[in-house]
Amino acid sequence: MEILELFSKIGIYATMALVLVFALGVVALRNLFHCALCLAAVLIGTAMIYVALHAEFLAAVQILVYVGAVMTLVIFVIMLTEHLGGKTIRQTNRQSPAAIIGLSGIVVLLGTLLMKTPWPVTAKALDAKVSVMSLGKALMGTYAFPFEVISVILIACLIGAIVIAKKDVSEKGPS
Amino acid sequence: MIIPLQHILIFSLLLFATGLYGVLVRRNIIGILISIELMLNAANLNLIAFSKSTSLAPETGQIFAIFVIAIAATAAAVGLAIVLALYRVRKTVYTDEVNLLKW
């Protein structure tokens, strides 16, 4: 059975590598539509890693909300604002070298920190099985207040998005 | 967990850095928004990894991740609505062309 474990390990690392490649595609590709598709791939890959971490419910929610809803919204807006040809004009500004240098510094710093910190990995957490039932109970019990706040935020943002994106009826708009 | 915690943390750090790079250098507002989604995703991954390995109440991390996903959805909705409104008025979605209040 060790060999199956090895297979799943290889699978997880391969998924991670693919996700990173697609993430680079998100920030580096010129055609915005391709970027959005890469983001969808990244999100699906992350959902797979969630499954590997035994968070199946979260993986399903991630796909349902991110890939099903948010990505559709993003692609919709890309279709509305971009020209059909998918222009390939310059998509980055002049800060790119500085950003790379700064970010590599941050990555090195945080990476060494991550490797040096003795994380208190507990056997209890490793063995814990989080079922959908317990998640629901926590959501309705301990975290009832944030849950309600989130619902208020969702309603507010729904109304806000409609109001902002609505066409102004009174004026014809700029010609 | 099959793979050690550190590897997942390094992975999410790289993902986060990629997203941050996109936020810093992208000219297109929609590009910036989808880079922000990348960063939020990396944060979520950290939450899950910690809840799986170090947490005392194993649900907590997942519930926070659910909240983050909800917030990300609202951010995307409102942000994209703003982009649409901007496009309608200025006919552009590039940040450096929207410089009316800057001199």
Added chain:
Amino acid sequence: MIFGTGILKGLFVTLKNFVTSYFRKPDNGGIFTVQYPEERDKAIEAFRNFPFLAYDGTPDKVRCVACGICERECPPKCIHIVMEIDPLGKPARRPSVFEIDHGLCMNCGMCEDVCPFDSIYMDHAFEVTAADRGKELVRPKEALLKSNDYFLKIRPGTATLVDQKRRAAEEKKKLSRAATLPPQGPVS
């Protein structure tokens, strides 16, 4: 009135159609599709497609005299006629070549209208095919010749009228011939 009854009514109609299609007769709301190669509708008499040459009795008694009127009148010019020359060098008043290009023919029926010798008529042939586009669609005389019996079979109304007319004309001709020159010998 309850919301949605119209939809239910429509659904009921199609369901009825579906069920009755299994056991009703075609004229009663059943399936009226004709399974073509195996079974076919009886062609109606007025159906006209592609001309043919009528003959009386045997194929050498062609009614056509190669006058060439149809050749001239044919709008797409798909008829080609050459008159036969007998050994004495005189025109034999019958066609040696009579071709119709089915690739050109548009089934207008002009030839039938203009023919003064009741020779060319529209057929019921619709399964005319050829493997190439040029030569094979040009039908020679042999393919176009069809007997008067065939004509009587496919278009009985027109054919009997034509036959009556021809018989009457023959009688008249015989009578007039009898009147002008008296019989000189025994008539067979």
Added chain:
Amino acid sequence: MSMPPFLRDIEFAVDLSLVNAKGWCLDLLGHFLPDWTVVLASIVISGVAILALGPLVMMYLTLLERKVIGRIQNRYGPNRVGKWGLLQPIADGIKMFTKEDIVPAQADKIVHFLAPVVIVVPALMVFLVVPFGERMTAVNLNIGLLYFIAVSSITTIPIFMGSWASRNKYSLLGGMRTAAQMISYEIPMTLSVVPVIMMSQSLSTNTIVMTQVGDLDLHWFIFTPWGLVGFLIYFLCAVAECNRPPFDLPEAESELVAGFHTEYSGMKFALFYMAEYMNAFTLCGIATTLFLGGWQGPFFPSWLWFFGKTFALICVMIWFRGTLPRFRVDQLMGFAWKFLLPLTLINIPVAALWFFVPERLAWLYSIAIFAVSFWGLVKLNCAFVPEKRIYPLAD
């Protein structure tokens, strides 16, 4: 009520014949191969079965659809290739394979190629959690239903890819319409499932079937008021989700040529078609699982019951297609947001109250609530209807 025991035994043996066949194969392998290959082989057998089942189902759905529609329109439908046209799908497949594959000159080549490939993946992935029969679920996920909803929501993205990469205005309009429609109808569909989850207290499709268990007295969820309403809403949303008439705006032939797959030909078009039919099948299969008792049923083997119920639902879809004309875009969206969504929101508390109230009373009040809310929603949705015109001179 009860069958003789030997009949029951035979039924049980037939019922599990497929499962037993797989187990026997695995046993055979286990004799001379290491353990881990047996696990792999188990996965491969299930996978191959599903990969074969999907296209097979699609092929014969096309035939069934053409036959039934033909009968509705007083025609025979395909009956030339093989007995009753049974080989027609194979002939169609050969035709599709040999057709020229055309890519528009200005198209985004890679995305144009990827779209039909990607669209088949979620359509096949959802087969994993469909319980085809007793112990015949490929993967018994504890979040099965959520998995189904999540994976089937990916379908919008390949449709977007195809419509965007074609560089064609009809494709683009079709893609936009698809996105709007699928997102709108996903919400009432997900919410109509919630009462079922509440009653069975599980997201696993197997458990949901097991809570509807009963021999000849039927405990199917459709025989409760909330189940009936939920089923109707779910089924209408399912018809809209797989873009079938009367909700086929994304590929309205008379307006958009073929919608998002206008620019696809040959096998790529066939893949789009395949995904559509497999989605129709899985949506009907899940409807069977949730509301019609899944593979429950007397006398016949369980998988026969499942396929029978599912194909009955598909026949209803085909019946819709043969009957109803297409919606207008605003009617379509209004129907989802103003009618189905409020009805599902009413359905959830009704189902919750059902849990605590004795049955007779529950029937009474739920029928009352549904009648009132239905009437109210119809009244609120009534658009302005002009007076019926009278033509005094015409008669």
